[in-house]
Amino acid sequence: MPLKGKLTLVTGSGRGIGRAIALKLASQGSDIIVNFFRRREAAEKTAKDIEALGVKAEVIRANVGDPAKLDEMFDTIATKFGHLDILINNAASGVGRSVLDVDIKAWDWTMNINARAFLLCAQRAAKLMEGRGGKMVSITSLGSSFVLPTYAVVGISKAALEALTRYLAIELAPKGICVNAVAASAVETEALKFYIREGLMKDIRQATPAGRMVIPEDVANVVAFLCSEEAFMIRGQTIIVDGGTSVALFMAAGKEER
Amino acid sequence: MSVEEEIKEIVAGIVHVDKSILTREGSLRKDIKADSLDIVQALVAVEDKFDIEIPDEEAQKFQNFGDFVDYVERRVAEKEKV
Numbered sequence: 583m584p585l586k587g588k589l590t591l592v593t594g595s596g597r598g599i600g601r602a603i604a605l606k607l608a609s610q611g612s613d614i615i616v617n618f619f620r621r622r623e624a625a626e627k628t629a630k631d632i633e634a635l636g637v638k639a640e641v642i643r644a645n646v647g648d649p650a651k652l653d654e655m656f657d658t659i660a661t662k663f664g665h666l667d668i669l670i671n672n673a674a675s676g677v678g679r680s681v682l683d684v685d686i687k688a689w690d691w692t693m694n695i696n697a698r699a700f701l702l703c704a705q706r707a708a709k710l711m712e713g714r715g716g717k718m719v720s721i722t723s724l725g726s727s728f729v730l731p732t733y734a735v736v737g738i739s740k741a742a743l744e745a746l747t748r749y750l751a752i753e754l755a756p757k758g759i760c761v762n763a764v765a766a767s768a769v770e771t772e773a774l775k776f777y778i779r780e781g782l783m784k785d786i787r788q789a790t791p792a793g794r795m796v797i798p799e800d801v802a803n804v805v806a807f808l809c810s811e812e813a814f815m816i817r818g819q820t821i822i823v824d825g826g827t828s829v830a831l832f833m834a835a836g837k838e839e840r
Numbered sequence: 841m842s843v844e845e846e847i848k849e850i851v852a853g854i855v856h857v858d859k860s861i862l863t864r865e866g867s868l869r870k871d872i873k874a875d876s877l878d879i880v881q882a883l884v885a886v887e888d889k890f891d892i893e894i895p896d897e898e899a900q901k902f903q904n905f906g907d908f909v910d911y912v913e914r915r916v917a918e919k920e921k922v
């Protein structure tokens with residue numbers, strides 16, 4: 583139980599990758615604050631599953647894109663617990679459009695939830711980690727460095743998130759806070775199945791040298807490592823979890839000839 | 841202003857349409873061409889305005905604008921009772 587007695591906030595952890603991370607860290611002994619936005623039932627189910635692992639779970643609703651709501655969430659954490667050990671910045675939203683169709687509304691919505699929220703969360707969390715150190719891990723995607731169809735504004739927000747990770751890692755290092763990110767390629771979640779056709783899922787699977795798609799637990803395992811003392815000397819990095827996709831240029835294209 | 845009128849004002853402001861085209865039978869998606877971002881922003885703005893919560897699990901059941909208004913009116917009435 584390496585995280586016994588720790589307190590972790592996972593933003594957007596009612597479902598998907600956030601849920602898998604919450605369950606993984608709970609299985610290592612951490613109490614978990616489950617933050618959600620639109621799906622209360624899912625968040626409550628995750629909290630129940632966390633408690634079944636023998637740790638405490640607290641559900642807090644907050645739109646992390648809204649600074650006032652985010653402040654209320656941290657006020658609750660400060661009053662109720664008075665500290666925080668781990669911050670997982672996982673919540674994300676976005677609008678699937680080509681660059682030329684991104685309007686101010688879509689830009690602001692996506693940047694505020696995906697990038698600005700981490701700035702504001704990190705500022706509040708750093709205070710709650712004062713004198714005890716801590717870990718912060720953000721979830722980003724290959725879209726920060728590579729071009730994916732209709733992913734422009736989300737990809738840009740993830741690039742900002744990764745840059746912020748580097749700056750925070752250096753500024754917070756003297757306080758004993760380790761800050762890193764995990765970038766995943768397409769992860770097999772309910773949401774992804776809903777948004778993309780099965781044909782595309784098959785293509786992604788075929789383009790993945792590791793032979794299958796990334797699943798939420800793959801991401802959660804790396805997050806758990808970054809939250810462990812073994813990862814103490816890793817700072818400001820974005821660790822890629824993609825089964826080799828991003829280093830295997832044109833693998834899928836040349837498949838027949840091999 | 842009635843709850844219905846206030847919601848119309850919020851939705852019209854977000855989707856940039858004249859509020860007179862919002863009818864109880866109309867669909868936000870089909871009839872006034874609201875996209876998913878418009879819809880989530882409208883839900884959030886209505887939640888903030890009336891200090892209520894409209895979970896996605898509920899919002900997904902709305903068949904038309906009237907269902908949305910009815911739901912908000914119910915939640916507002918419940919809140920006033922407490």
Ligand SMILES: NC(=O)c1ccc[n+]([C@@H]2O[C@H](COP(=O)([O-])OP(=O)(O)OC[C@H]3O[C@@H](n4cnc5c(N)ncnc54)[C@H](OP(=O)(O)O)[C@@H]3O)[C@@H](O)[C@H]2O)c1
Nearest residue numbers: 594598599618619620621645646672673674723768769773
């Ligand atoms: N799935 C992929 O293929 C993939 C690949 C690479 C990276 N990622 C990244 O992994 C993370 C999780 O993705 P996912 O696929 O698990 O996402 P998902 O299934 O779409 O879920 C998004 C999560 O974020 C929460 N959320 C959205 N907007 C929020 C807001 N304004 N405030 C608070 N919470 C909010 C949602 O809460 P509610 O359900 O309560 O609304 C939900 O828990 C994201 O950062 C995403 O960019 C995903």
